Amino acid sequence: MAVWAKIMTSLRDHPKAIEAGPQAMWLYVSMILYAKERDTNGFFPVSQLSAKLHGRGVQQWAKRLTSVGLVHEVDGGFQIVKYDEKQGEGASLSAKRAKDADRKRRQRERERENVTRDRFGGVTPLEKSREEQSRKESATHSARATLAPLLDTLEALWPDGRCLDRQRPMRDSALFDAHRAGDLPNDLAEQAQLYVAAHGFADGNFDGCLHLHNWITQRAWNDPLPVKAAKTTRAQAQEDHVARKLREAGIA
Numbered sequence: 001m002a003v004w005a006k007i008m009t010s011l012r013d014h015p016k017a018i019e020a021g022p023q024a025m026w027l028y029v030s031m032i033l034y035a036k037e038r039d040t041n042g043f044f045p046v047s048q049l050s051a052k053l054h055g056r057g058v059q060q061w062a063k064r065l066t067s068v069g070l071v072h073e074v075d076g077g078f079q080i081v082k083y084d085e086k087q088g089e090g091a092s093l094s095a096k097r098a099k100d101a102d103r104k105r106r107q108r109e110r111e112r113e114n115v116t117r118d119r120f121g122g123v124t125p126l127e128k129s130r131e132e133q134s135r136k137e138s139a140t141h142s143a144r145a146t147l148a149p150l151l152d153t154l155e156a157l158w159p160d161g162r163c164l165d166r167q168r169p170m171r172d173s174a175l176f177d178a179h180r181a182g183d184l185p186n187d188l189a190e191q192a193q194l195y196v197a198a199h200g201f202a203d204g205n206f207d208g209c210l211h212l213h214n215w216i217t218q219r220a221w222n223d224p225l226p227v228k229a230a231k232t233t234r235a236q237a238q239e240d241h242v243a244r245k246l247r248e249a250g251i252a
Helices: 009-013 015-020 022-038 058-068 083-087 093-119 125-157 165-181 188-198 212-217 234-249
Strands: 043-045 071-074 077-080
Touching: 009 015, 015 022, 015 058, 022 043, 022 058, 022 077, 022 083, 058 071, 058 077, 077 083, 125 165, 125 188, 125 212, 165 212, 188 234
Parallel strands: none
Antiparallel strands: 043 077, 071 077
């Protein structure tokens, strides 16, 4: 990554520059470039004084810069006078680079988001997923509230011991799936009554019947009833069911 340094245009005829001489001023420019590139906050180590780079008598040019007040001699090297002020460094170069990198990162993220919005009709996949999840949760809550009375009715039809509380979530979910798919008959409770009567629940004969949760999950309401069920009226099914409850209670 290219790093730029600032040199004021009046330096070429500045009194201190004229007094120091061209060789010393080349060393001064080299110090500025080094400090800027290495982010040393204006410090130039003495180990960087090079006769090959700065010419013979480099130690003499460094003393000249010190004598005219362009640099101060410090432990291990030289400190450029008013470096922060002249280079406009409010913060260190590393901090500035980190800030620039963060700004570019956020810019790239915005560009990617804009491309994604254009591709998905103005909504990012994450936003779309959240909206869909919210709609599903709202629909599920509404459907479960609507189906709760129906589930209670079905549980009341089945004989004691034929449906367990721990199976309720499974039955509830199956009812919801059928409701969402539009496969739930409007007269489901009446069909359940016919099913109960057809399999002899009123007589205590449970052969061939399904548990309530199986009846729902297998969508057995779509299956044809036994022949005797076809002759059983709704009123008769209800009478048989009531008679069985009375017998169990010891009333009849």
